[in-house]
Amino acid sequence: MSSKSMDLIVVLTSVLALLFAQTINGVTVELIHPNSPSNPNRNQFDWIRQAYNNTRSRAAFIHSRLLGVDDSSKFKTDMIPNGGGYIMKYSVGTPPFETYGIADTGSDVTWTQCQPCTDCFPQTPPIFDPKNSNSYKTTPCDSDACSIFGSICSDQKVCQYDITYGDQSHTAGDVATDTLTIGDGSFTDVMFGCGHNNSGFPDVSSGIFGLGYSNVSFVKKLRNQIDGKFAYCLSPQPDSKSYISFGTDAIVTGADAVSTPFAVSLDKTIFYWLSLESMSAGDKNFPVKQSSTSDTSDQTGNVIIDSGTMLTVIPTDMFNSLKSELTKQIPATPIDDPQGEFGLCYSTSDKFEAPKIVAHFSGADVSLSSRGIFQQAGEGISCLTIVPDQHLNIFIFGNLSEVDYLVGYDLKAKTVTFKPADCSKF
Incomplete structure (x- = not known):
């Protein structure tokens, strides 16, 4: 092969790499208000009452985490976790499977309900089946990823996670990696929770999209690909648009x-x-x-x-x-x-x-x-x-x-x- 041909290949490869980097570095998607008209169970005033209870439970839960004690029962309520959270649409797997998570800077673990569901809360969208994804992989117990995400090991030597939130909602399942697609950007080998045992969440969501600062958070794990930046714009009106951006869109x-x-x-x-x-x-x-x-x-x-x-x-x-x-x-x-x-x-x-x-x-x-x-x-x-x-x-x-x-x-x-x-x- 001539040197000119080699130079052309190098140039084309660089251009393709640049285009791909631009695709994953700047993405924007719409967020769904917790009292959105698209929620068939919405009530004009229930959402703000749920937000009050959510706030009290969440404050007590954060307090207990920081002090290393469990006094969150003081504010246990029957509220649903998205009484205060906006919901983000994204996709998981190859081919992409659409799912919905509560966009949460106060949580680090991203997880979604997965088939087979041993015990799952009802959700309006279909539930993700990892068997249909060509890029899905469970995480071995002896991996570094398992040590920072969870320390439970299944009989099949698959890393497990188990989380109970302040309002006693719960999720447990496999620690896995797969491709996550947000808007027109795709991120490969993203670590997330594939929940097989979940309770206490609203049917308009499938789980949580963690935006916190820890090493298992989406924004922390992929900080180089998104240049360490994300931004959101929230409207208080249920029928108005809100959105979240990552990378260059988030400057x-x-x-x-x-x-x-x-x-x-x-x-x-x-x-x-x-x-x-x-x-x-x-x-x-x-x-x-x-x-x-x-x-x-x-x-x-x-x-x-x-x-x-x-x-x-x-x-x-x-x-x-x-x-x-x-x-x-x-x-x-x-x-x-x-x-x-x-x-x-x-x-x-x-x-x-x-x-x-x-x-x-x-x-x-x-x-x-x-x-x-x-x-x-x-x-x-x-x-x-x-x-x-x-x-x-x-x-x-x-x-x-x-x-x-x-x-x-x-x-x-x-x-x-x-x-x-x-x-x-x-």
């Missing part, structure tokens, strides 16, 4: 973009910790007085940013001050929540306008969208979507405080960037 810049560093716990690396210095309502500022239970690495953090939690949880004393100031600035009379859950509610007939609420992070002031800070929680009642921590000492920046923003995570720079955005346009 968040612009004059109105603000960034704050995130930290990771030394022993619990799933969560993204931000430093919340204060919150303000109008011209009144309320500093954070309590510290977090987290022992972080190179930076400090006191609040977890969590796409899987809908409400924002702040220190009780800060909440009381914020509530007191809001009642002064809002020209309407507060009413009690009939279910005794939300701390500040008004009649929807009052047509009130709330003052601007700003979360002041280290280096970034984020003005919360008016469409997220109050939500209709029942017929004729609208409630504040910020709640007190009830002395659990766990603070969470939930997704209703992130709506109408493009929120970008950069795992290399260790920053979270907020940019105001219309999520219906992408």
